[in-house]
Amino acid sequence: MASVEEAVAELADLVAFPSVSREANAPIATHVGGRLEAAGFRVAYDPDETGTRMNVVASIGPDAEGGVVLCGHLDVVPASPERWEGDPFVLRREGERLIGRGAVDMKGFLACCLAMAPEFAAVAERLSVPVHYVFTFDEEVGSFGAAQVGAFLARTVKQPAIAVVGEPTEMRPISAHRGILELTTEVTGSAGHASQPVGRVNAAFYAARMVAHIAGRARALSESPAADTRFEPPWTTVSVGRIEGGEARNVIPDRCRFDWEIRPLPGADGRAVLQEILDWTTRELVAEMREIDPDAGISTEIVADCKGLALAPVSPAAQLIGQLWTNEPPRVTSFATDAGYLQEAGIDTVVFGPGSLAQMHQPEEHITLSELSDGLAFLSRLRAHLAG
Template sequence: MSSSRALLADLIGFDTTSRESNLQLIEFARQYLEGFGVPCQLIFNAERSKANLFATLGTDDRPGIVLSGHTDVVPVDGQAWTVPPFTLTERDGKLYGRGAADMKGYIACVLAAVPSLLAAPLSMPVHIALSYDEEVGCLGVRSLLTELATRPHTPLLCIIGEPTELAPVLGHKGKLAMRCDVHGAACHSAYAPQGVNAIEHAAQLIGELGHIGARLRAPALQDSRFDPPFSTVQTGVISGGKALNIVPAHCRFDFEVRALPAQDPRQVAEQLQRYARDEVLPRMQAVNADSAIHFSELSAYPGLATDRHSQAAQLIARFCGSDAFSTVAFGTEGGLFDAIGIATVVCGPGSMDQGHKPDEFVSVAQLNACDAMLARIAEYLHTRPS
C-alpha cells in the first residue's frame, strides 16, 4: 500500500462522526507529525472532547501555505452500506469508507507528503490545519482561526481539500441556518377563533420565505458561475401541534439561506423578521397579547469568491495542473479563512457525488493524483528562492 492509502485506512478506522469525539484521530495525527519532529498545537473545545490541530513544517518566519481539512464525518445511520463504514475496503480501484471522499482522503495525502516536504529546506512554511465540527456549521475551525489571526505572518494561501476531483475551485455560496419559534394560544378546536393557531401563522411566515426566495431569482441578482445561479431559501424542518382537536400553541421551523458570495444571507432573515413584526405578530396579539415570534441563529458561514487573477489562483493552477476554475454548490471552511485575510482555494481528491452517501469512496487514481499534486507543492517550495 502507498503511504496515503495506509494512512487513509488508519483515519477511516476512527469514528469521527460529528456527534462523537475526534480526539483519537487528532492524537494519531499528532504522534505521526511529532515523529518527524513537527511540533503540533491542539486547540480544544470548551468540554475538551474535541480539538483542532495546527502544525508548521519549516520556519514560521514568513507567509506560508496552509493545507486544511476537517476531521469529522456525517452519520451512517439508516444508510444501506455494503461494506463496513469504518474499515477501509478496496474494490475495483475504489477505496470505500465513511470520509474516504469527504475528506479523510485529502488528510491522508497531506500526512503522507510530510517526509517529502521535509526532505529539503522549505522556502516558506507549510501549515497543516485539521478541524472539528465542519459538518455541523463550520464550528470548530473558528477557534483555530482566532489563534492564527494573532500570528505575525498571514499565510499566502490556504488549500481546502474538499472533494473536487482535484479541479481548482475558487468559489462557493455562504449559508445561514435559522430557527423560528411561533408561540400562539391553545384552545379547543370547536372555538378556534378564540385561540392563536401557531401552525397557521408559521405557515404565513414560510410562505413569505417563498416570496423572498422568488425575488432572489431576479436576473440582475444572478451569477452564472454558480449552480443554481441565484441565492436560495428553503424550509427544511417543521414541528408543532398536539392533537387535531386542539388549536396548536407552538410551532417551530428551521430554514436556511444559501447566498451568492456577493449577497448577505442575513438580509433574508431581516426581511422575514420585519414581516413577522409588522404583519403576522399584530394579528396574533390582537387575539392574545402573550403571542410571540422568536428567531435564533443555528449556524452560518461566509461564501468564497477568490479572484481568478490572484496569486492564489495562479498557484493552485500550477499545483493541480489546471486553470479551469469553477465553483461548487456545497460550503466549506474557505470563506472563514478568507475572512481573516488568507487567500483560499478548494481542491481535493474524490467527488462530493460520493460524499455523505452509503458506500462512500475515493478512487485509487484520485488519491494518487492528490499525492502528485502535493509532490508538486513540495518541489515548488524546495526550488523557489527564499
Template sequence: MTRTLEILDRLIAFPTVSADSNLAMVAFIESVLEAAGAKVHRIGDATGAKAGLFARIGPDDRAGVMLSGHTDVVPVAGQAWSADPFRLRADGTRLYGRGTTDMKGYLACMLAAAERAARMPLAEPLKLAFSWDEEVGCLGIPQMLPSLDATIGKPQLCIVGEPTSMRIALGHKGKVALRATCHGMAGHSSMAPDFLNAIHLAADFVAGLRRLQADLATTGARDAGYDIPYATVHAGRISGGTALNIVPDRAVVDFEYRYPANQPTGEIENALTALTDAVAALYRDVFPDARVEIEVVNAYPGLGMPPDHPAVALMQSLMPGAGMTKVAFGTEAGHFHAAGVPVLVCGPGSMEQGHKPDEYIEASELARCDAMCDRLLDHLCGRA
C-alpha cells in the first residue's frame, strides 16, 4: 500500500474545493497516467477552470472495467480542524485530511492500480474516469459522458468509488432541486390587507409541500433497501421581503425531492404543478397577478441496479463476501446508469467521516480497496 499512500499524500495537498479550479490536480493525475502508458483524454468545462479525464490502459477494442471518482472536495471554511486539512496526517490507523474518505482515498487506489496495470498482460482494458464538481450536484460527469464512446468506450462495469465501507451499493435515490418564486403585490404595511404578501403565498406553498410529503409517505412507491423507503420532499431555504413596513411582492422557496428508482417522477411533478395552481387560486379573485413559478435548479438520476445483473456477479467476484446495500446519498452512478453503463457503487471509508472537520479514513479501508483492484487486474488479465 506504500504507493497508494504516496499518491494520496499528493492528492490531499491539492485544495480542490468545488468553488475553485481543479486543473493543477488534473495535471498531476495526467502525468501519473501518461507515465504508466495510458491513453488519456482531457475534457474541460466551458469556463476553462475545470477539467475531467477519461483514460484507458490495455486493448482498445474490448469493454473492460472502469473505476470512476470525482476530484473535488467540500469546503473546510468554518470547520474546526485540528491540523492543516490539505496535508495528509497519520495518527495510528487513521489518515486525516480533506478528501481522504470523500473521495481521494479511492482516487489514490485508482492511480496505484493503473501503475500496476501497466506492467501486466491485460486481455481487457482498465478504464478510469476523473470528474469535477460532483459535490455541488454532479455537474461534471454529465458534461463528460457524451465523449465516452468516442474516447475510451463504454465498459462492461463501472465502479464508482464513493465511500461504502467496501460494501456493494446497488442503488441510491435520485434528486431534483427546485426553486419556487412566489409573486405578490407590494404596498405599505399600514394597508397590508389591500396588497398581496408574497410570503403568505410561500407559506401556503410550503404547507402544500408538507401535505405532498405525507402523501408520498403513505401512498408513494417504496423501496425497503433504504432507511426512509419512500420519496422525500424538503424545503431548505425561504427568503422574501426588503423591509418590515413593505408588503413583499416576491418570496422564494428552495426545495428538493429525492426519490427511489421505482418512484415515477411524473407523479411528483404533476403534484407540484397542481400545488402552484392551487396556491395562486387562493388569491386570484382579488389579485389576478398572483402566481407561483417553479424552476429546476439541478437534478441527478437515481440508481437501481437489479441484483441479478451480470455486473453484480462480477463485482461480487472482486469483493467476495461483501454485503450489498443502498446508500442514502447521491452519486455520479445515476448518470452512468442513465447513459447505459452498468454501474455499482463501492469504495473505501464511510460517509460518517465525510464532510466533517478532521475527516479521516482507516488505512485498512485503503488496503481492502487495493486488494479489490488487484482482483480486478487479475480478472482483466483473464486469470479469474
C-alpha cells in the first residue's frame, strides 16, 4: 500500500492548484494526467465545447468490459482568504489535520488515487477488469463534466460495470441522492417614481407574486409525500434562497431577480414542477405585465440540472463496498454528486470516500491523516480484490 506521506505529498500538489469551478482547469488536469501517465496509465482528456475545461480519464489493466470507475471532481468551491488562517491554496499540516481548500472535497480522494496509481500499475497484468480513474470538472456548479463524460467513456473504453464516487462520506456508502434543478428568475418591469405608478410595471410586485406561487407549490408537494422512499422529507422540495432588486423606497423597481431550486426525489420529475410554475407565470403574470408595458417580462434560466442517483434494487457497487469495507446498509442523502450521470451511463454507482461531510465547503476545510489512510486502505483492498 502507498504510504500516507505519499498521499500527503500528492494532496499538497493538488491543493496548490486553485481549481475553482468555472475557471479553466488545464493546469490541474494536465498535472494529474502527467502523474498517471508516468505511472503507466492510458490517459485521455475530454474537453468541454470551449476547450478550457476538461475531464481526465485514465485506465490501467485489460481493455475489457466490466471495469471499476473511481470518480472524483477536480474543481473546488471558492475560498474567502479572510476566513482562513493561512493561504487556502497552500496545504497546512497541524497535527493530524491537513488543511486547505479541497482537502476533503475532494482532492483527498484524488490524492489517494494518485498515490495508489503505481501500485495498480504494478499488477496491471493480473487485473481481472480495468480500473478507470474519471476525474471531472465543474461538479460543484452542476456536474457539467460528469454530464458529458458518459458519452466520452462510451467512445473510448469498453462499458464499465461499477463506479465509486469518492466524495467524503466518512467511508460509509450512499446509494441514492436527490437531483437539483438550480434556477434564476429575472423580472423586468419599468422604472418610475413611486408616486406615479400608472403605466409602470413594478418588478418587485410581480416577483413577489411568483415567489408566493412557488411557495404554494412547495406546500402542495409536501402535502402528498411519497410512500415508498427513504428520503427525509419524503417529497420533492422547492425553495427560494435569495431575492434582490430595486434601488430605493420611492423608486418603482424595473428589475427583481431571485435564485431558487427544486430538489426532486430520484425518479420524480423536477422539470414538470418547473413547467407548471412557468406556465402559471406566463398566464397569470406576464400577460398582465405586457398590457401595461410591452417590454416587461419574466425569464427563468436553468443554471444547473444535476441528476439524482436512483436507488438500484440490486447494486453490485454497494455489494463491492460491503465486501471490501463495511456491512453497513447504504444510506440516502439530499446532496448531489456526479453519481447520477454515471448511473445514466449504465454504470452501477455508489458514493463512498474518505473524510467528513461536515468539512465540505467550510473555511479551514481539512482531512485527517487517518482518513487519508482509510482511503488508501480501501484502494489497496480493491487492488488485491481485482488482482486475484
